[in-house]
Amino acid sequence: MRPVRETPYRMPATPTLPELYDAHAAGLFHYFTSFTGGEADAKDLLQELFIKLDRQSIPVGVLNLRAWLLRLAHHHAIDWLRKHRVRRRAEEETPPEIFAAQEDPDQAELAKRLTQALAGLPLEQRSVAQLKLWDGLTFEEIAEVQGIPLNTAASRYRYALEKLRTELRPLYDELKPS
C-alpha cells in the first residue's frame, strides 16, 4: 500500500480531540453523508469515529492527517453500509443539505441543484467527487483513502463530473452565458 502523499501541511504535535474536531469534523461529516444519504446517521458515524479516535493514537509518520482521517472514516462508513444497506436506499430520497446558505440567488439555486445531482450519483462516484472538489484531495490521496487503484479514482471522478455537467448544464449555461 502506498504511503499517503506528503503535503506542505504537517501537524506540529499530536492534536487534541477538540482540535481535530474543529479542523476536520465538517469534512468528515460531509463524507459520511455521501454514504448514509441522511444527516442523523452521518452524525452518529461522526460521533463513533471520534470515540474511536479517543481510544487510539495517531500513528507516527502520518504526514497528511486529513487523508488519514478520511481513510479511517471510509472504513467506518463501509462497515456501516454493510449493516444498513436497505435503510440507506429509503433515506436517499431526501438528500441532506451539503452547502452553506448562499446569498446570491443564482448560487443558491446552483447549490440546490448540485445537491440533488450529487444525490443521484452512485455512491462510488459521489464520494470521489466530494473528496476531489471539496476536500481538496489528489487522485493519489483518494485512491489511498478508498483503497482503490489510482485510475479507478480518476475515472470515477470523470464519470461523476460528466453526470453533474449534464445535469446542471441548463442552469449553468443560464448563469454563465459564454
Place this chain on the structure above:
Amino acid sequence: MNTNLDDFEKDLQALRRRELPAAWRDELLPALKPTTRTPRWLLAGWSAAWAAILMMYFTTPAEPAAPPSTAHETPTLRWEERAALIANLLASN
C-alpha cells in the same frame, strides 16, 4: 494525469459546504471524556506485590506444631458428679 480544474469544476468548488451546528460540538466532545483508567505502572506494581506475597506464602516452611500442653488442663467432670453437685447445691438452698 490531468488534475487541472476547468471553469465548471472551479465554480462547483467555490460553493462552500455548510458548517456543522455549534451545538453538535458541545454535544459530541463532552461525551468523549476519557474514562478513568488504572495506570499501567500501578497495575504492574500491584501484580508484582501479589506475586511476591504468594511466593513467600508457598515457600515459607510451616511453623512446627506446639507440643500438647497439660498445664491448663482441667479434669473433666463426669456427668454423674456434675448432676450430684447441682443436686447438693439446690438442696442447700
